[in-house]
Amino acid sequence: MAVPSPAPFKLGGVHHVAYRCRDAKETMEFYRDALGMKFSKAFAEDHVPSTGAYDPYMHIFLEAGNGNVLAFFELPEQPAMDRDRNTPEWVQHLALRVDSEADLLTAKAHLEAMDLDVLGPTHHGIFKSIYFFDPNGHRVELAADIGTQEQYDELLRVSQPMLDEWSQTKKAPRHAAWLHEIANAANAKTHPG
Structure with a gap:
């Protein structure tokens, strides 16, 4: 398989990530009060700009820090929202x-x-x-x-071999078993016995 050439452009980060919400105001208040996010803007439309389809919505944006934005859509004329039932919560x-x-x-x-x-x-x-x-x-x-810089460097080093092994076996590779050992040791100190 040929190795693809790198993308001919550079990403500047995540502009925003959008989720659906049941109630835009309730959602804004939750993220503002629970996590201190700043409510930065909102758009309300009757038609979807990208498709032209009629689908009234309220689109809210909250600042998550460091230039990151979390957005939500309230869609009152769509069926009640739900989660992907085939994926664990x-x-x-x-x-x-x-x-x-x-x-x-x-x-x-x-x-x-x-x-x-x-x-x-x-x-x-x-x-x-x-x-x-x-x-x-x-x-x-x-x-x-x-983590330490050495730990992050080691994870970077083993990431591709781990992914390759997973792709072949669909079983957890042991390349970063040390992570679990660190966590288990810390948990044993916190919860002895």
């Missing part, structure tokens, strides 16, 4: 970065004070995460990087 999620483990714990306390069910922190070897659901049923992750 934990798979499709939005992961947002926090600066430190301390910030992760502060976020957890804040979210729990809002009566949200928060799972974690979960130790992933090179980062720790907490998980919760927004009012639309979307799973949200907050993650704090804790």
Whole structure:
């Protein structure tokens, strides 16, 4: 198989990521109050600009920090929203970065004070995460990087061999088993016995 040539352009980052929501105002208020996102703009149209189809919508945009934007569509004339029932709930999620483990714990306390069910922190070897659901049923992750440069370099080194082995066997390769060992050791210290 021929190796494709690199793309003849350079990406400048993610402009925005869009999800569907049940209620635009409720969603904006949740992300503003729970995560401190700034509501930056909204568009409401009766026709979809790209296709011309009649499908009234409210499109809201929230600043997620560092130039990243999270957007939502409320579609009142479409069937009620649902999730992909053939994919486990934990798979499709939005992961947002926090600066430190301390910030992760502060976020957890804040979210729990809002009566949200928060799972974690979960130790992933090179980062720790907490998980919760927004009012639309979307799973949200907050993650704090804790790995060393050597660990990130090693993951980069083994990523292609891991993917190649997975593609052939569909079984978890052992190239980065050390990640699980780090997480298991940390979890044993946190939860002895």
